[in-house]
Amino acid sequence: MSYVEVKDVYKRYTMGDNVIVANNGVSFSIEEGEFAVILGPSGAGKSTVLNILGGMDSCDEGQVIIDGSDIAKYSNKELTTFRRLDVGFVFQFYNLVPNLTAKENVELASQVSNKALDVDEVLELVNLSHRKQNFPAQLSGGEQQRVAIARALAKNPKLLLCDEPTGALDFETGKQVLKILEDTCRNYKTTVIVITHNSEIAKMADRVIRVNDAKVRSIEINDNPISVDDIEW
Ligand SMILES: Nc1ncnc2c1ncn2[C@@H]1O[C@H](COP(=O)(O)OP(=O)(O)OP(=O)(O)O)[C@@H](O)[C@H]1O
Ligand SMILES: [Mg+2]
Structure with a gap:
């Protein structure tokens, strides 16, 4: 069994008389310690499936198996624990608490974890x-x-789930951010999933999941991912 297994996930949003199908039978799997990229145009359903994977949203149908447990079946309490302990999020627009310092923002997260790393070391x-x-x-x-x-x-x-982590950054700054994500994946065996519009970034991935119009269109395994140091865009 793979570390992440998304099986036939459906997610619909109802807006008055309109039903928007954001995920229309989405399936993919990711191995433990992989660097995976989800690639696709705006509106394809990328954030929807990532939010479902992180327990921030629920699917209408399907299985979302992480480390052997189907989180789609979790109670709210189990989901809270999962979000607190098992998954880290990085968003396009950072979502930091404005009246806390950098260190205090990081401490906030470490305080809810039972296996937190040293805050000063992480900032280093x-x-x-x-x-x-x-x-x-x-x-x-x-x-x-x-x-x-x-x-x-x-x-x-x-x-570690990252929704367009470089979307608001210039090329060099984006590379620094991706380098940290790459090092985390390679050095700590963290499973990293990154959403991007940028097909150049996909070259650093072990697995590239292409989505379009609410469906997975292809999955490529890359046996020789390139380090972000060697990517230009
Ligand atoms: N909370 C919501 N309520 C209604 N519709 C939604 C909601 N969230 C997403 N959608 C719709 O679902 C579809 C998929 O949205 P999603 O945010 O997953 O796309 P995306 O691939 O992340 O796009 P982008 O690259 O622009 O971030 C879109 O049509 C979007 O408008
Ligand atoms: Mg999105």
């Missing part, structure tokens, strides 16, 4: 030791995203 890992007393508004976009990654990593999750 993302090269932000010198900025930890700054508030988000005093940090650049790339620095804020590194705080957000530190926050996700502080929980020491086995699964």
